[in-house]
Amino acid sequence: MSSGVFEFRCLSANIDELMAHEKKRIVIVGGGFGGLFTALDLTGAGDVTLISDEDHFLFAPMLYEYLSGEVEAWHIAPQYKELLDENVNLVQDKVAGIDLERRSVTFETGREQLPYDVLVLAVGGVTNYAGVEGAAQFSLPFRKIAHADALRQRMVEALDAVPPDLPPQDVRSALTFAIVGAGASGAELSTKMADLLRDAFERRALPGEPRILLIEMGDKVVPGMGDEIRAFVENALQESRVELHTLTRVLRVSENSVTVEHNGAQTEIKTAGVVWTGGVLMNPLIQSLKADKTERGLLRVNRTLQLMGHTEVFALGDIAFFPDATPTLAGTAQLALQEARLTARNVKSFIVGEPLHTKHFEELGEAVSLGTERAAVLAGGKVFGGPLARQARFAMYTARLPTWHHRLRVGASWFLGGTTPRPLLPLGIQR
Ligand SMILES: Cc1cc2nc3c(=O)[nH]c(=O)nc-3n(C[C@H](O)[C@H](O)[C@H](O)COP(=O)(O)OP(=O)(O)OC[C@H]3O[C@@H](n4cnc5c(N)ncnc54)[C@H](O)[C@@H]3O)c2cc1C
Numbered sequence: 001m002s003s004g005v006f007e008f009r010c011l012s013a014n015i016d017e018l019m020a021h022e023k024k025r026i027v028i029v030g031g032g033f034g035g036l037f038t039a040l041d042l043t044g045a046g047d048v049t050l051i052s053d054e055d056h057f058l059f060a061p062m063l064y065e066y067l068s069g070e071v072e073a074w075h076i077a078p079q080y081k082e083l084l085d086e087n088v089n090l091v092q093d094k095v096a097g098i099d100l101e102r103r104s105v106t107f108e109t110g111r112e113q114l115p116y117d118v119l120v121l122a123v124g125g126v127t128n129y130a131g132v133e134g135a136a137q138f139s140l141p142f143r144k145i146a147h148a149d150a151l152r153q154r155m156v157e158a159l160d161a162v163p164p165d166l167p168p169q170d171v172r173s174a175l176t177f178a179i180v181g182a183g184a185s186g187a188e189l190s191t192k193m194a195d196l197l198r199d200a201f202e203r204r205a206l207p208g209e210p211r212i213l214l215i216e217m218g219d220k221v222v223p224g225m226g227d228e229i230r231a232f233v234e235n236a237l238q239e240s241r242v243e244l245h246t247l248t249r250v251l252r253v254s255e256n257s258v259t260v261e262h263n264g265a266q267t268e269i270k271t272a273g274v275v276w277t278g279g280v281l282m283n284p285l286i287q288s289l290k291a292d293k294t295e296r297g298l299l300r301v302n303r304t305l306q307l308m309g310h311t312e313v314f315a316l317g318d319i320a321f322f323p324d325a326t327p328t329l330a331g332t333a334q335l336a337l338q339e340a341r342l343t344a345r346n347v348k349s350f351i352v353g354e355p356l357h358t359k360h361f362e363e364l365g366e367a368v369s370l371g372t373e374r375a376a377v378l379a380g381g382k383v384f385g386g387p388l389a390r391q392a393r394f395a396m397y398t399a400r401l402p403t404w405h406h407r408l409r410v411g412a413s414w415f416l417g418g419t420t421p422r423p424l425l426p427l428g429i430q431r
Contacts, residue, residue, distance in 0.1 A: 023047040024351045027105060027116035029095050029285075031057055031080055033336035034122030034317030034343070036402055041344030043087050046351060049114065051105070053094040055079055058145060061333060062397060064192045064369050067148040069422020075410045076401075077145050083403050095123070098289055100310055118347055121286070121299070121307075121315040122336070128281035134253040139180065139274040142189060151275060155193070156424050158272035159200050168208030175201075175210040176271050178258045180250050181278030182216035183224065184368050187233045189277060190214045191371040194240035199372075200424040212242045213269070215260060217278075219246050222368070224328055229366060229378050232385040236370035250278075280331060286319045294321045303358035305343050311350070314343050325361040334364050337400065367393040372421045394419060 024046040028035045031052030039050045059076040066076055080090050094108040104115045127143060129135035140154065141147050155177070162174055175197060179190045190212050197210035214221070214237065221244065222233050237244055251266065252259040259268045282297035292300040292308040298321035300308050305322065307313040316322075317336035329335040338361045346356045366378040367389075375390040376383060384392075398411045 024117040025049070025115060026118045026120065026347060026351075027051065027114055028120040028122065029098075029105060030122035030124060030317070032060075032122060032124050032317065033333045034124070034340050035120065036080070036083065037337055037340035038120050038122065038316070038343045038347070039084060039088055040402060041341060042347060043085060045344075045348050046118070047089075048087065049089040049091060050080065050084065051091040051093060051095055051114075052080065053092070054144075055081075055092050056145070057083060057402060059333075059397065059401060060143070061367075062369075063142065063145075063148050064188045065419070066145065067152055067189075068192050068196050068372050070372065070419045071414075073145055075413065078402070078406055083406060095285055098285070100289070100291070100313065103312070117312065118350060119313045120343060120347065121313065121319060122317045122340075123283045123285050123319060125280035125318040125331070126283055127276055128279035129276060130278060132250050132253065135180075135250070135274075135276055138253045138255050139276040142185065142275055142277055151193075151273070152424070154273045155197060155200075156427055159197075159204065159206075159424055160426050162206060166207075171206055171208045172211050173270055174272060175206075176213065176269065177210070178213040178215055178269065178271050178274045180215050180258075180274060180276050182214050182218075182221040182244065182246070183277065183279075184222050185277040186214055186216070187221055187237065188369045189275060190242045191236050191240040192369065193275075194242050195371040195373070196421065196424055198241075199421070203423055203425075209241065212240070213258075214242050214244045215248050215250055215258075216244070216246045217249050221246075225366060225368075226378070226383075228383040229368065229376050232376035232383065233368060233370065236374060236376070236385075240371050280318060283319055296321075304346050304356040305339060306346070306350075306356070314347060316340060316343050322361065324358065326363050328363055329361055333400075335361055338364075365396070367396060369393065 026042060026046045026048045028039050028050045031050055036057045042048050056077045056079050062071055062076045065071040093111055095105050096108040097106045104113045106113045127141040140151050158175055162171055177193060179186045194212040201209055222230050248260050248262040251261050253274050257268050257270050258274050259266060299315045299319055301315050301320045301322055303324055305314045305316055307315055316339035318331050325335055342359050349356050369375050374386050375393045376385040377389040377392050394414060398407055401407045401410055
C-alpha cells in the first residue's frame with residue numbers, strides 16, 4: 001500500500017470521529033407517546049438515544065382490548081427495536097436522576113451516567129392511590145401490559161375457584177370486582193370486564209351473574225367529557241349491568257375487600273379484586289427534579305416546550321404543563337403525540353441555532369371503548385355509538401400507531417384475522 005493511500009484512510013477516519021463528536025447528543029427519556037414519536041422524528045438529526053424502562057411502546061388507549069383478547073400484545077405494544085432504525089441508540093434502564101447543571105442522566109442499575117447536549121423528558125405519570133389505606137398494596141393498577149395480564153389472571157383464578165354447586169348469591173359474591181374511579185378509564189374497564197365475565201358465566205354454565213362495581217367520588221361518570229358522549233357511557237354501563245356508585249369514597253382496600261363510604265355510612269364489600277383507575281400522580285423522577293413546576297407538580301414549559309431556565313431541555317406529555325393547549329387535552333395521548341411533533345421540530349432548530357416554533361394544540365376527537373361489542377366516538381362535533389363506533393375506533397387508532405410499517409401489519413391483521421375477544425377459559429386450557 002502506498003503511504004498516500006494510508007494517510008488518506010487515517011485522515012478520513014479522523015474526520016468520521018470528528019463528525020461523530022460534533023453530532024449533538026440527544027437523549028430522550030421515556031418511550032411512550034411523547035418520547036417514542038419524538039425519537040422517530042429525530043432519527044438522523046444527531047446522536048439520538050432513547051431510554052425506557054420497558055422494551056416496548058404501549059398504545060395505552062387499547063389496553064382494554066388487550067385485556068379482553070380483542071388485540072394481541074404485538075399490535076399495541078411493539079418492541080422499540082422493531083420501530084426504530086439503527087440510527088437510534090436504545091437503552092433499556094430506569095433513569096434515577098437528572099443533573100441539569102452537569103447535563104447528564106444517571107441510572108437505577110448503576111450503569112455509567114450518560115451526558116447530553118439536548119435532553120427530552122417524556123416519562124409520563126404513575127398510578128395515584130391518593131394515600132388510601134391498602135390501595136397501593138392490594139389493588140391492581142391498570143397502566144401497563146403486565147397489569148392487564150395480572151388482572152386477566154385474577155379474573156380467571158376467581159372463576160376457576162367457584163365450586164360447581166355454589167348458590168347464585170355466593171357465586172356473585174365470589175365474582176365481585178370493584179373498579180375505582182369513573183373517568184374514561186374506569187368506564188372502559190368496567191364495561192369490558194363485565195362483558196368478559198358474563199361471557200365466562202355462560203360458557204361455564206355458572207348460576208347468576210358477576211358483580212362489577214364502579215366507584216366514583218364525584219357525582220358523575222367521565223367528568224372530563226361532554227354530556228352527549230356521557231349519555232352513551234351511562235347507557236353502556238346499564239347494558240353491561242355495571243353498578244355505578246357515585247358520591248362514594250373508598251376508605252380502605254384489603255386483600256379481599258373494599259370499604260366505601262356513602263352519605264356518611266361505611267360498607268365493607270367482599271371482592272375478588274379491586275382495580276385502581278383513580279388518577280395519575282407525577283412521576284417520581286420529575287418529583288425529584290429541581291425545576292419550575294405548577295401546583296400539581298407539572299413541569300412548566302414555555303410555548304416551544306423548553307424547560308423554564310434550561311433551553312437545552314424539552315419536556316412533554318403527562319409531565320408538562322403547556323400553556324397553549326385546550327384544557328380537556330391535559331393528560332392525554334393526543335396531546336403527547338402532537339407535542340412530540342413540535343418537540344422534534346424544535347430540537348432540530350435548536351441544534352442548528354434557528355428560531356424555534358410553537359403551536360396551539362386542539363382536541364382531535366374522543367373515543368371510548370364500551371364493552372366488547374360497542375364504543376362511542378366523538379368526531380367532527382358529532383357523537384355516535386354501537387358496533388359501528390367500535391369499528392371506527394379501531395380504524396382511528398390504526399392510523400395513530402407508530403410507523404407506516406407497523407400500521408400496515410396491524411391493520412391487515414385486524415382486517416383479515418378479526419378482533420374477536422378471547423374468552424376467560426379455565427387456566428389449564430388457556431390459549
Ligand atoms: C389504560 C389507559 C388508557 C388510556 N386511554 C387514553 C385514550 O383513550 N386517549 C388518550 O388520549 N389518552 C389515553 N390515556 C392517556 C395516555 O396514555 C397518556 O396521556 C400518554 O401515554 C402520555 O404520554 P407520555 O409520553 O407523557 O407518557 P407515557 O406514554 O406514559 O410514556 C412514558 C414512558 O416513560 C417510561 N418511563 C417512566 N419512568 C421512567 C424512568 N424513570 N426511566 C425510563 N423510562 C421511564 C415508561 O415506561 C413509558 O414508556 C390512557 C392511559 C392509560 C393508562
